[in-house]
Amino acid sequence: MVSAQSSDPAPTTATRSAKIVIAGGFGVGKTTLVESVSEVEPLRMDEQITEASTGVDDLRRTPAKSTTTVAMDFGRVHINDDLVLYVFGTPGQARWRWLWKSLTEGALCVLVLVDTRSLDDSHAVLDLVEELGVPYGVAVNLFDAAPRYAVEEIRRALALADDVPLTECDARDRVSSLTALIDLIEHLSSSHLELQP
Ligand SMILES: Nc1nc2c(ncn2[C@@H]2O[C@H](COP(=O)(O)OP(=O)(O)O)[C@@H](O)[C@H]2O)c(=O)[nH]1
Numbered sequence: 001m002v003s004a005q006s007s008d009p010a011p012t013t014a015t016r017s018a019k020i021v022i023a024g025g026f027g028v029g030k031t032t033l034v035e036s037v038s039e040v041e042p043l044r045m046d047e048q049i050t051e052a053s054t055g056v057d058d059l060r061r062t063p064a065k066s067t068t069t070v071a072m073d074f075g076r077v078h079i080n081d082d083l084v085l086y087v088f089g090t091p092g093q094a095r096w097r098w099l100w101k102s103l104t105e106g107a108l109c110v111l112v113l114v115d116t117r118s119l120d121d122s123h124a125v126l127d128l129v130e131e132l133g134v135p136y137g138v139a140v141n142l143f144d145a146a147p148r149y150a151v152e153e154i155r156r157a158l159a160l161a162d163d164v165p166l167t168e169c170d171a172r173d174r175v176s177s178l179t180a181l182i183d184l185i186e187h188l189s190s191s192h193l194e195l196q197p
């Protein structure tokens with residue numbers, strides 16, 4: 001059964017809001033990033049991974065992963081008094097990709113998370129995001145056990161155009177994750193955002 005944990009978020013006084021979608025393959029850290037940035041208890045729609053996923057979901061890189069997102073993650077974060085971000089995490093498995101179209105509707109941008117151990121999976125995700133036509137950037141989630149490459153090597157491996165923002169982050173770390181989001185928004189909007197503590 002889907003277990004949605006949420007609290008009634010405090011009302012926002014921000015005058016501007018933006019919807020941001022976190023996309024990526026299975027196990028790249030989408031749910032982790034939404035949880036680390038959200039200032040309200042994030043809504044999670046995760047299910048326990050069961051034997052039914054054997055041979056379907058690839059758990060080799062994330063053996064500690066015991067749940068998987070079946071609809072979306074949702075969190076909220078104020079960048080400053082004026083701007084609030086509503087952050088949606090997509091489910092990773094290919095069988096849920098049809099949902100991405102509605103999840104990205106009205107989104108300011110998509111942050112595609114990648115793991116250097118699964119760059120091949122990222123191609124399919126990037127194709128889909130391109131197809132959806134939403135502005136996007138890419139962040140490499142730096143897993144401890146994953147091989148490190150220079151950012152420009154990753155740009156080449158993913159065949160990213162020069163104008164696609166590409167950065168690195170640690171999805172478990174709030175400041176690192178927020179910095180990735182803010183850098184992307186700044187890049188796309190050419191505005192300068194000051195994150196308030
Ligand atoms: N070492 C490390 N583990 C991470 C990181 N981000 C996520 N994880 C772990 O990797 C697993 C998959 O993360 P999850 O957020 O569920 O991936 P999702 O499928 O993209 O939502 C979980 O066990 C996380 O705790 C990271 O930056 N470093």
Ligand SMILES: [Mg+2]
Nearest residue numbers: 030031068069
């Ligand atoms: Mg997830």
